[in-house]
Amino acid sequence: MFERVLSRFWQQKDEVGGLKNLVFHTALALTLTSGLSYFLGLIRDRTFARTFGAGADLDVYNAAFVVPDFFLAFFVTSGLAAAFVPIFTGLDERGRGKAVEYTNQVLSYALVILVGLSLVFAVALPSFADFLVPGFDEVAKAEYVKVTRLMLLSPLLFTVSNTFGDVLISIKEFFWYGLAPAMYNIGIIIGVFVFVPHFGVMGLVMGTILGAALHLSIRIPSVLRYGFRFRLNFKMDENLKETVKLMAPKMFQIGMWQILLWWFIRLASQLPEGSITIYSFARNFQSVPVSLIGIAIALSAFASLSHIAAKGNYKEFKRLIWRKSGVIVGYTALAAVALGGISFWLIDFLLGGGKFDHAAVQATAALLIVYCVSVPLESVMHLLARAHYALKNTLRPSGIHIFTIILTMIVSAALLPKVGLYAIPISFAGGLAVQILLLILSLRQLIKIKEKRGSITSKLKSFFGRF
Numbered sequence: 001m002f003e004r005v006l007s008r009f010w011q012q013k014d015e016v017g018g019l020k021n022l023v024f025h026t027a028l029a030l031t032l033t034s035g036l037s038y039f040l041g042l043i044r045d046r047t048f049a050r051t052f053g054a055g056a057d058l059d060v061y062n063a064a065f066v067v068p069d070f071f072l073a074f075f076v077t078s079g080l081a082a083a084f085v086p087i088f089t090g091l092d093e094r095g096r097g098k099a100v101e102y103t104n105q106v107l108s109y110a111l112v113i114l115v116g117l118s119l120v121f122a123v124a125l126p127s128f129a130d131f132l133v134p135g136f137d138e139v140a141k142a143e144y145v146k147v148t149r150l151m152l153l154s155p156l157l158f159t160v161s162n163t164f165g166d167v168l169i170s171i172k173e174f175f176w177y178g179l180a181p182a183m184y185n186i187g188i189i190i191g192v193f194v195f196v197p198h199f200g201v202m203g204l205v206m207g208t209i210l211g212a213a214l215h216l217s218i219r220i221p222s223v224l225r226y227g228f229r230f231r232l233n234f235k236m237d238e239n240l241k242e243t244v245k246l247m248a249p250k251m252f253q254i255g256m257w258q259i260l261l262w263w264f265i266r267l268a269s270q271l272p273e274g275s276i277t278i279y280s281f282a283r284n285f286q287s288v289p290v291s292l293i294g295i296a297i298a299l300s301a302f303a304s305l306s307h308i309a310a311k312g313n314y315k316e317f318k319r320l321i322w323r324k325s326g327v328i329v330g331y332t333a334l335a336a337v338a339l340g341g342i343s344f345w346l347i348d349f350l351l352g353g354g355k356f357d358h359a360a361v362q363a364t365a366a367l368l369i370v371y372c373v374s375v376p377l378e379s380v381m382h383l384l385a386r387a388h389y390a391l392k393n394t395l396r397p398s399g400i401h402i403f404t405i406i407l408t409m410i411v412s413a414a415l416l417p418k419v420g421l422y423a424i425p426i427s428f429a430g431g432l433a434v435q436i437l438l439l440i441l442s443l444r445q446l447i448k449i450k451e452k453r454g455s456i457t458s459k460l461k462s463f464f465g466r467f
Contacts, residue, residue, distance in 0.1 A: 031296045033178025038288045040185035045284055046350050047192045053355025054274030054363075056140050057201045062280045063133050063265050064147040064205075067125075070258040071117055072155035074251055076110045077162060083246035084166045086306045086392055087239055092170060096227045103167060104233040105240050110159050118152040125149060132262070135269030143201070150205045154212040161216035164223045172303055176222045178296075180215045187211025246394045253398035256405040263409050264424050267416055275421055278364045281351065282425070285343075286371040289335035294328050294379020298386050305390035314451045321387050321443070328380050336375035343368045363421075371425040377432035384439040391450060396442045404435040 052058045084106065091099040125148060129141045136144060161180060168177040191207010199206065268275040301324045308317045339346075344365040352361045388397040408431035415423035 029174035029178055031292055033175060033182060034292045034296055036179070037181040037185060038292065040182050040189065041284060041288075042350050044185050044188050044192070045281055047189065049281070049351040049356035049360075050354030051192060051196065052201075052277075053357070054277040054360040055355070056273055058280075059269070059274065059276040060136075060140055060143050060147055061201055061204050062276050063136075063144055063269065064151050066132065066258070066262045066265055067121065067148055068118075068151045068155050070255070070262070071114060071121075071152075072158050072162075073258050074255040075113050075117070076155070076159045077254055083243040083389075083394070084163070085170050085302060086310075086390060087243060087246075088167065088170045089303065089306050090310060091239065098239075099167075099170075100228050101233060102239050103163060103228060104231050105235060105237075106243065107160060107163050107230065108232045108234055109240075110163070111156065114155055114159055118155065122149045122152055132266070133269050134266065135271070147201065147205055150202070151208065153209055157209075157212035157216050161212070161219055164216070164219040164228075167223055167226065167228065168219060169299060169303060171226060173222050174300060176219055180218050183214035183218045184211040187214045246392060248394075253394075253401040256402045260405045260408060263412070267412060267424065268421065270416075271421055274360065278360065278367060279421060279424060281347075281364050282367040282371050285339065285346070285368050286375060286425075289332050289339060289375050290379050290382075293331045293335060294376075295382050297324055297328050298379075298383040301383060302386045302390060305387055309390045309392075309450075312450075314447055317387075317390075318447060321383070324383055325380055328383055329376050332376040332379040336372040339375070340369045340372040343372075367421060367425060370422055371428070374425065374429040374432055377429060377436060381432055381436055381439065384436065384443060387443055388439070388446065391446060393446060396446065397439060400435055400438045400442065404431040404438070407431055407434065 048058060088099050088102060091102055125145050129136075129145055133141060133144055165177050165180065168174070187210035188204070188207045190210060191203050191205075195203030195206045197203070264279060265276055268279045301320060305317060305320060308320065344362070347365040347368065348361045351364065352358070385397045385401075388394065408427045411430060412423045412427035415426060419426065
């Protein structure tokens, strides 16, 4: 009886776009789940700080993410972020069977490529350790090699999970999409309390793998309800060719982004011990408002932008972009000011204690204050890039992104001897400012081209329709 009443309540709410729609299918769902994820992330970072402090163990652990994340981002996330949602959305409107087949094609190729690359790199890694982390001593480098090899398992799980995630974005199942990162943090926290006491830093790796498995598991039921069933499919049809075409420039963009993250790690490894950990903590805090507000709104708008672009309604497309941009900039600017204002208290309260001493707290909080400048910049960048993707153009944002990343790397290297670790957030904010300006100019020109083509097509249809 209770279940029938509850079901009727949800259905009625859904009919008027009410509570169920609000919680599961809007930007609020992404904000709520991102908030949960970051709350768990704070618990994770607090346990890291108090258990390990700003020392060599966490430096090794954070550095070990670079290569696995690069493989995942370059060969998988690049295609999913730029190509999957628009193509899947178009196929879904014509029938679920075609959309499911396309999903299987993407998964089949991605998994085969990643397995092969991971095996090759695991064998060759010792030869690259000196280049990747030049500031580590021999003991730290040996530990880095061991930890990185095990971490190469996580991209395989994330490949499946991220593919499923973009299916959920396409069908606007935002709640289950957004809950996955929270599950990932739960796995890592379990690793800290259950595995670390017995295995040390390797326990963190075990927790990370567990978190990746939980990240995937929470998305599986919704994808199965949609109708997905996995089958190996290596057919190369027009949809997959279009994916590769859209993916190619995005691959270089994402690849350069991962190179930038490695570059920051590399710079920090040349500074005093613990610098990688301090940088990582500051970056984690800076990314909270970016994800809770900026990325949440950008992701929810992406599906709508894709549908509007598919219909050729570019006036509505422009209105949606500028409206969402205003919302993102306004809210994230306020969040950045608030975060900067409480940074010392926040870091001390959440991370201070145990092996994370007062000096580490001060260094992390000071770095975070500088990082706050980039919060609104990074947030609106995500929306402007996705507006390009909705128009099925990845070349322009990718080229702009690559240019600004190279600029950021040059500036950060030049500033490092002068301002130390502060070179990272200063150069990051400067690069984002240049990137946003170029994205806005590109988007305006691209929309004008689309509008002109649409006008010509409409006139031709009208002309031939007379006969």
